[in-house]
Amino acid sequence: MDEFGQLCYEISNCKNCDLSYSRRRSVCGFGDQNANIMIIGEAPGTKEDIEGLPFVGRSGALLDRVLAQCGLSRKDLYITNSVRCKPPFGKAPRSEHIKACSSYLAREITLLKPAVIVPMGNTAISALCAVLKFRTGKVTEMNGKILRLGEYLIIPQFHPAAILRSPKREEVFRENFHRIASIGREIKDKGIEQVVSTRGLELVNL
Numbered sequence: 632m633d634e635f636g637q638l639c640y641e642i643s644n645c646k647n648c649d650l651s652y653s654r655r656r657s658v659c660g661f662g663d664q665n666a667n668i669m670i671i672g673e674a675p676g677t678k679e680d681i682e683g684l685p686f687v688g689r690s691g692a693l694l695d696r697v698l699a700q701c702g703l704s705r706k707d708l709y710i711t712n713s714v715r716c717k718p719p720f721g722k723a724p725r726s727e728h729i730k731a732c733s734s735y736l737a738r739e740i741t742l743l744k745p746a747v748i749v750p751m752g753n754t755a756i757s758a759l760c761a762v763l764k765f766r767t768g769k770v771t772e773m774n775g776k777i778l779r780l781g782e783y784l785i786i787p788q789f790h791p792a793a794i795l796r797s798p799k800r801e802e803v804f805r806e807n808f809h810r811i812a813s814i815g816r817e818i819k820d821k822g823i824e825q826v827v828s829t830r831g832l833e834l835v836n837l
């Protein structure tokens with residue numbers, strides 16, 4: 632079993648918080664284990680809880696459509712969640728759930744070493760801040776900004792569920808992913824330092 636397989640095995644059997652009692656299936660990260668873009672969502676919903684895969688409900692359909700419009704598929708990326716088990720009654724995960732699950736996110740980042748990390752929504756921003764030990768604002772303030780933290784570019788986005796609730800945000804959501812896709816491709820070819828300097832990226836240094 633490789634290291635991602637071992638991680639998924641541990642997540643599947645995890646009982647570190649009370650969500651383990653109500654879940655049907657834990658949801659492991661999914662995608663290319665060599666991807667340089669990592670997307671972080673919130674928590675599994677009903678369909679994800681049944682199928683054991685991230686973003687397979689309506690939010691996932693929207694995400695797939697927008698990624699395709701940007702020349703990406705989820706197989707080009709690594710997609711994970713802040714919390715790996717479904718919270719009850721469609722509620723957002725609580726801070727103790729995010730904390731209990733944070734070591735899995737930390738290990739995924741260590742294994743994947745993504746150049747670009749895209750936390751989608753406030754839960755993902757909080758989870759990432761806790762793991763990488765930085766502070767930033769809410770998604771309404773930080774959406775689409777490029778934050779530089781050591782070897783990572785962090786580009787917060789709205790969660791697709793927020794786009795479903797407020798479709799007027801979809802255009803900006805798509806523009807952000809266009810930029811994320813092209814930055815990811817350029818980093819593969821030229822490395823992060825070269826991309827930052829030649830593109831003249833406006834960075835928020837953390």
Ligand code: SF4
Nearest residue numbers: 645648651716731732
């Ligand atoms: S949400 Fe995370 S910490 Fe809680 S039981 Fe599931 S995998 Fe474990």
